[in-house]
Amino acid sequence: MVAAALDARLRDHLLAKPNLFTEAASSAASSFQRPVLCLFDRNFELSVGIQHDWSYRPLVHDVLSFKLNKLKLPTEKYDLDDSDPFWVANSWSPFPKVAEEIEAQLAKYKQDVDEVNQRTGGGRDGVEFDGTDLIGNTKHLMNAVNSLPELTERKKMIDKHTNIATALLGHIKERSLDGYYECENDMLVNGTVDRNMLLSLLRGKGTKEDKLRLAVTYLLSFEAPPASELEQVEAALRESEVDMSAFQYVKRIKSLNTQFAAASSTASRSNIVDWAEKLYGQSISAVTAGVKNLLSDGRQLALTRTVEALMEGKPNPEVDNYLLFDPRAPRSGTGGQFRGPFREAIVFMIGGGNYIEYRSLVELGQRSQPSKHVIYGATEILNGVEFIQQLAELGQKAGLGGGSSNLPPQLLWF
Template identity: 30%
Template sequence: MYDSCSGLERLVSDKTFLLLFQRPVLIIMDRNEDIASSLYHPSTYQALVDDILTIQMNRVKVTVKKSGGGDGGDDGRLMERTYDLDVTSDKFFETHAGSLFPDAIDANEEEMKQVTRKEEQIRAQTGGSDALMNGTKDLVAAVDTLPALVEKKKMLEVHTNIFHAAFEGVTKRHIPSYSMMEQKLIDGSHVDKTEVLQLLSSTEMGTLADKMRLLMIYFLSSGASGAEMAEFENAYQQCAAAAEQPEAYAQAWKFLRKHSAFQRRASVGASLQSEAGAGPDGGVSKFKGLAQGFLAQAAASFKNFLPENKKLHVTRVTDAICEMKPNTEDESFLYLDPKVICGAATRCGRFSFFLTYLVFVVLTQIKANGDVPRQRSPFREVMVFMIGGGNYNEYQNLLAYAKGQQPPRSIWYGCTELLNPEAFLHQLGSIGA
């Protein structure tokens, strides 16, 4: 750190750097500010795979059918494969990690068709008597493209296997129904009570973890009365008893009910559709268009996925702070500016020099601080850190927001621990035990 600060001091002495440099903002938030986003059933590729299959150290384990049949197909046996999901080496994943799950499937099928067409073209150029007529130049060019084409096909096949495994979990657990219901709750839209009760009481629709997540989001977002929550809780308990797990997630639920402070604003903000994708009509047509390939028999189950991203709480706070919007969530945040507090860098030492020129600190919900002069120009460089369990859902939501800005913002997202929704649910249970 000392060496970095020393190098920074020399860099800042360059007047050209000072003209181009923009101070970033560091936003530190507490998980207690928005628990619902950690429980929500996501619909983007990376977040959904993490929810269904669990991503650990950028790796996911998938059960696939073992190849080796006499006709070149599979022999019916199952085997476990481990795949790397790395945006630095996987172009498809880099592009579509934050895409809606059906859109990612659609893109995979389209790219696979393109690869197949190119393979056929190469075979046509290199096979038969026509190859000699075309000359060696075309032949060499075609052969040179073959390794990259084979590698791309392998990568696409990896994602096809992941899609198969994730899709099986999605349909088995009725994830679209939960996703739709939870999005309505978080969005503040009208929710049919009977539909919620059906999901909570049905032994065939979702796991107990899915039901508890829905129950918690309803409690956090709806402002329901005690009698109404008791009815929903009873429906869940009956389902848990039928599954012979009457105490499943009881400690997590008890912990959440005990702390009424968690029942705070949980509604989402404006749509990210203009920033990150198609609008509602375009999204619906995408879902209907999935009636091709291996999704043909179950494409209709995706119709309930909401075809637009909404700004989550962390994204709304980030937007309000970066744009200096008045009367928004950032009003109650503690605002710290080391440059104002320390004054001249030479009086603060080298480490404070580093803070003075690089970091604004906004700390969540401690105390309103209106006495510190604030920067007037919008922030373009943003670091968001979540104290508590972070998740891919928030990460992708922030990236979609950043890409939609003009000019695009640079946003880094960090957390004390990256958890999928079920792991976060278990963590709540451990705290409440």
């Protein structure tokens, strides 16, 4: 178990004198407060890693070739990081608002260029210099020259994001990505589905991965979808020649959840683990925790709700059964009480993270009173296509329906 192994390493480190933690505590004096480190397995909430998103940064990451803050278009390469003010200001804006902002920035740029031209006598209004006002003319020219570098950089930024938005728009129209987002959002947020729209998307535009992601989102959004409706979804996938491995894999996880819930009322935890190992032929000793969080309910992500509850440190049925490790406490196994509230948290997703979770946790820190500091990390940052491909690979290895290594949510604070 990852948390147990990390707990052991930290205990060994704390035995060394001095160590990093004692140095940090002494330098920060009384202001130092231990953060809580929350470890989650990706199976904690699958849907957020699969769904389509409509915000600028997640959309770029999902649709275009964006890796390590570098974007590759067919004819251009761009850096997208904190040095780009437009990227920083509009990363989480819906795509239509981004397009409007690009137009507004372009209009403002043209207006500023016209003003420079007018000051230098090159405007459309034919403004001429006063030949007797040498000082005034020189001042106008100096202001114009000084503004050129800033105007040039603004034009480069506008051109960059115009090209990016144009590329995104091409994918949106070609693949009906707005329809996929709308349908998935209704299912995940509102718990409803337009069945005609769902089947139309599965049989219409979009890549095979788009259709598979929509179908898996449908599967995760409803605890027990009607059998006839589920058959229609599977038939639509087969009509579109979509590999069903990922779909069948998620179905098996849900089936495991149902079987475990039924068995847990009559068997002990150890018996359930034995049963699960026999069923899947592999060790899944942590199968008893986290599976219920497979389904996301409400607008706030399950991950964010959980982290918020853990940082509050109050008794809460949703997190009371989480494993707690404290490297400074005596070795008495796991358990104990949370010593919150916590001002700082480090959230790490084992199995791949995404920008949607990152944004949600940032918003959690910003809206909290007083504000909290939340750091988000993951083994890798995946877009929806990459994650669905990983699920498909797992499904293929398991004969289109194997079990998963479903680790429970774990806590470690130091």
